[in-house]
Amino acid sequence: NELASMMDVSVTQIISTCMSLGLFVSINQRLDAETLTIVADEFGYEVEFVKPQDEEGSLDEADAADTLVPRAPIVTIMGHVDHGKTSLLDFIRKTNVIAGEAGGITQHIGAYEVTLENKKKITFLDTPGHEAFTAMRARGAQVTDIVIIVIAADDSIMPQTREAINHAQAAGAPIIFAFNKIDRPGANANKIREQLAGMNILVEDWGGKYQAQEISAKTGLNIDLLLEKILLEAELLELTANPNKRAVGTVIEAALDKGRGIVTTVLVQSGKLRVGDPILAGCYSGRVKALTNERGQRVEEAGPSTPVQVLGMQGAPTAGDKFNAMESEVEAREIANKRLQLQREQGLRTQKHITLDEIGRRLAIGNFRELNIIVKGDVDGSIEALSDSLLKLSTEQIQVNIIGKAVGQISESDVLLASASDAIIIGFQVRPSGSARKLAEQEQIDIRLYSIIYDAINEIKAAMEGMLAPTF
Numbered sequence: 001n002e003l004a005s006m007m008d009v010s011v012t013q014i015i016s017t018c019m020s021l022g023l024f025v026s027i028n029q030r031l032d033a034e035t036l037t038i039v040a041d042e043f044g045y046e047v048e049f050v051k052p053q054d055e056e057g058s059l060d061e062a063d064a065a066d067t068l069v070p071r072a073p074i075v076t077i078m079g080h081v082d083h084g085k086t087s088l089l090d091f092i093r094k095t096n097v098i099a100g101e102a103g104g105i106t107q108h109i110g111a112y113e114v115t116l117e118n119k120k121k122i123t124f125l126d127t128p129g130h131e132a133f134t135a136m137r138a139r140g141a142q143v144t145d146i147v148i149i150v151i152a153a154d155d156s157i158m159p160q161t162r163e164a165i166n167h168a169q170a171a172g173a174p175i176i177f178a179f180n181k182i183d184r185p186g187a188n189a190n191k192i193r194e195q196l197a198g199m200n201i202l203v204e205d206w207g208g209k210y211q212a213q214e215i216s217a218k219t220g221l222n223i224d225l226l227l228e229k230i231l232l233e234a235e236l237l238e239l240t241a242n243p244n245k246r247a248v249g250t251v252i253e254a255a256l257d258k259g260r261g262i263v264t265t266v267l268v269q270s271g272k273l274r275v276g277d278p279i280l281a282g283c284y285s286g287r288v289k290a291l292t293n294e295r296g297q298r299v300e301e302a303g304p305s306t307p308v309q310v311l312g313m314q315g316a317p318t319a320g321d322k323f324n325a326m327e328s329e330v331e332a333r334e335i336a337n338k339r340l341q342l343q344r345e346q347g348l349r350t351q352k353h354i355t356l357d358e359i360g361r362r363l364a365i366g367n368f369r370e371l372n373i374i375v376k377g378d379v380d381g382s383i384e385a386l387s388d389s390l391l392k393l394s395t396e397q398i399q400v401n402i403i404g405k406a407v408g409q410i411s412e413s414d415v416l417l418a419s420a421s422d423a424i425i426i427g428f429q430v431r432p433s434g435s436a437r438k439l440a441e442q443e444q445i446d447i448r449l450y451s452i453i454y455d456a457i458n459e460i461k462a463a464m465e466g467m468l469a470p471t472f
């Protein structure tokens with residue numbers, strides 16, 4: 001019925017078109033995205049899908065320049081397992097001058113804020129690792145301002161270190177390197193600097209643009225210097241937000257607590273969240289009954305860059321969902337219900353990712369400028385050769401970016417990166433793991449497998465020229 005009135009045709013015409021496609025539909029039935037596209041096409045219309053969030057665009061108005069004030073940087077720590085991410089987060093937590101004064105035992109709520117001796121603040125997301133980071137990004141959340149990559153100086157650059165670098169770079173987040181375990185007898189930070197240089201990453205003391213700091217997360221050596229470097233990077237980024245409006249931010253974690261109901265940790269990104277505010281997060285709504293900080297203390301409000309636990313949501317949103325403080329609880333509930341309904345109908349198909357077959361069409365529409373590719377392969381040599389050739393395919397119309405390349409089978413982490421960066425994945429002499437394949441199906445990520453470099457290049461080239469025959 002809705003579609004009929006949008007196209008100004010009769011409902012029976014739509015129903016009979018559906019019948020000709022083998023679909024017997026009722027007047028109130030909602031059609032899935034594919035059917036909508038086909039039916040609309042029959043009547044000479046093209047369907048454009050908007051995310052419910054876009055439709056409600058007025059929820060996030062742009063801020064005028066004179067309303068903006070500086071805000072604390074939000075930092076994520078990444079790196080290879082056992083290189084010291086947790087130790088670093090723990091040590092920094094202890095340096096919090098406020099915690100020392102006001103007491104309260106720090107709990108894990110997904111993020112915490114530290115106040116340094118000079119009164120400056122830094123917010124850390126305390127689920128270390130790039131999986132959480134990229135999973136949030138895949139949901140459209142841009143939370144992190146700065147990424148710290150921890151590398152144990154008594155070890156070397158490991159596969160997860162490379163992955164973390166790829167993920168941070170794909171997100172466009174500035175990186176600061178922390179060469180950890182410098183207290184260990186075998187530590188050799190210069191070896192790490194050299195390995196980074198081999199990846200075209202030059203640290204500052206070697207004349208490059210990346211800040212780096214030797215530290216010991218165990219003894220605390222030089223962690224003050226690392227924090228200073230974070231503040232310096234933050235200053236360059238000129239991070240600001242408008243604190244005087246209804247809060248907007250991102251869900252970091254949500255869980256059901258036996259005594260307290262749904263406990264949601266959110267990070268306020270602009271505005272102020274207050275006790276009593278109606279709130280909308282993902283597909284759920286509620287009213288803020290209480291706010292607590294990471295020390296379990298009640299607070300009345302939370303401003304930009306502040307992580308806070310919210311009591312009072314009616315359901316548990318997902319990490320990476322956006323939240324908005326709303327004017328009325330009724331409106332919040334209405335939008336939440338609409339989103340829930342859309343989610344049920346469309347399943348996980350709302351997010352459409354690029355496929356090779358689609359490039360031609362997208363080119364024709366004129367909204368396709370960059371092709372992001374992740375290359376996985378069996379040996380370094382062929383990955384480099386393939387990546388180089390792919391980069392050279394860039395034309396005036398399309399820029400090819402290799403946003404990640406590594407030896408090894410295609411992993412879930414690769415698929416997440418592809419999803420967050422709208423990329424396709426090329427496997428050369430390697431295959432996806434079972435779980436990666438499943439996730440790729442769910443996220444609709446195009447994975448192409450080749451055993452001959454020439455075939456890979458030719459197929460991508462054909463796709464970029466819009467000449468790839470669609471595969472059915």
Ligand code: GDP
Pocket residue numbers: 079080081082083084085086087088128180181182183184215216217218219
């Ligand atoms: P994560 O897996 O990256 O979170 O690493 P952890 O923080 O759990 O650290 C792994 C191990 O390295 C633990 O046994 C830590 O005590 C140890 N460790 C971490 N940082 C340092 C350091 O700076 N010096 C020394 N000697 N040991 C460290």
